[in-house]
Amino acid sequence: MARAELPNAAIAERLEAFAALLDLAEASYYTARAYRRAAELIRSTPAPIAELVHSGRVRELRGIGPGIEARLRELVETGRIAELDELEREAAPELVGFGRFLGLSAKRSVEIARAVGAGSAEEFRVALLEGRLREAPRIGPKTEAKLLARLEAGERPRPRRGLLLNRARALVEEIAVAVEGEVAGDPRRWAELSDRLAIVCRDNKALEWFPELPQIVALIEKTEARAVGVTVEGVPVEVVVAEPKRFGTELVRATGSEAYVAALEPLPGGATEEDVYTALGVPWCPPELREEPHREEPPRLIELADVRGDLHCHTTWSDGKASVLEMGEAARERGYEYLAICDHTPSVGAVRGLTDDEVRRQGEEIAGANERLAPFRVLRGIECDIRQDGTLDLPVELLAELDWVMASVHGGQRGSREEVTKRVVEAMRNPHVRAISHPKGRILNHRPENALDLDEAFAVALETGTALEVNGLPDRLDLSGAHVREAVRAGVQIVASTDAHSVRGLGNMELAVRTARRGWATAADVLNTRALAELVS
Helix, strand or coil: CCCCCCCHHHHHHHHHHHHHHHHHHCCCCHHHHHHHHHHHHHHHHCCCCCHHHHHHCCHCCCCCCCCHHHCCCCCHEEECCHHHHHHHHHHHHHHHHHHCCCCCHHHHHHHHHHCCCCCHHHHHHHHHHHCCCCCCCCCCCCHHHHHHHHHHHHCCCCCCCCEEEEHHHHHHHHHHHCCEEEEEEEEEEEEEECCCCEEEECCHHHHHHHHHCCCCCEEEEECCEEEEECCCCEEEEEEEEEHHHHHHHHHHHHCCCCCHHHHHCCCCCCCCCCHHHHHCCCCCCHHHCCCCCCCCCCCCCCCCEEEEEEECCCCCCCCCCHHHHHHHHHHHHHCEEEEEEEECCCHHHCCCCHHHHHHHHHHHHHHHHHHHCCEEEEEEEEEEEECCCCEECHHHHCCCCEEEEEECCCCCCCCCHHHHHHHHHHCCCCCCCEEEEECCCEEEEEEECCCHHHHHHHHHHHHHCCCCEECCCCCCCCCHHHHHHHHHCCCCCEEEEEEEECHHHHHHHHHHHHHHHHHCCCCCHHHCCCCHHHHHC
């Protein structure tokens, strides 16, 4: 009998689960991230991963190292990952998901549940309703009352860590397909972190399918037209079944932030969202702008199709996974006119950076790639570190040779407002710097924004013509949508780029563009919607 192979989506889902459980076990942030990135890669790979594993070729996929390869082999050969099973037993994802929904940490959720003899989310809920949580250590009347109020009032507690946008979109899209519904909630607004996922459906059967999905570890609520479950991360997932004549109404309600929807209430009935907005007498509003209450007509926001090139990517010369030519070919296949290679300089520290001589040798490789790719153009660029005193990591005469210079702060993100701002504005006054990369230096769920004074940065940007980046890495998205709106209002140019470290990473342009849209950016506000001749003139 032929062996039934696991499809790529199922393999990716298991790696995502493994990454989530590594988080619960407080493993290294970078280890969990490696598994999440591997899951993304597998999900987007057209070739059957199981066949690549059997043939010993899975390591040909950049980003799959020996540790992940071993777990993939175990998964496709046995249908399971033993360490994942062990983590599921130890971490108790159902209990953790329910506890996180109530606002508890993973460790505290399991501790409380075991103290009251609860082995499932339902038993945890019953113990809370029966007043038995005070049997657990460090649970007093106030804490118990707080948790009970959250559960009984239907309040939406915010999980300690929201889902990154790429994970949230993949998760809610998978669930929407499974229950035959439309994506809503935070991911439909392309929020940088999602703590509420939602799907609007037309068929009541969705409520039967929903609790059985592998992504849902606990069911919190179920009525005739609605169900709420939680993921292992504690993020609520809501499924709403709407009557056909009110489908648009429920989609508007499930998509907008609470503040945005409240300002539109009472929502009229409508089969489509367009019907609802027409009945309200309010212009149609793209989902990205349904964050803060407003009724104004939006401008024509930037579209992915407006982008003519990517101005920030890495290659094997520093910490990238593909060559100059491979990155250029992939960018050309996306319909771009140009791509800037911006590898690191030595002061970055954490990864390899290019010396002066290496920058010039890379230029020779770029020239060779351009001969093969013309009329497409690979730009000689650099992501140049800004030193503590605001000077740049390469000499002025070398920067002058380049087509595109981005400057970045890496070390010293915890510096004072004065220190960080002085470093950045000094770099912006260098005549060769065209843009500041990931200006606020954040890593979502891991490192907060730095203290850069954006008002001062905007003023200097206008003075020098320097652009500020919207970095499309899912754990950066920096500038944020809110900061983009401030920049747009100030008249500062934006660069929407991917910071891609692989061919696949070029796909993060959509995240950069969607984040720019959340800041009300038009194509005119984004530098890389311009033709090459205008950009490098």
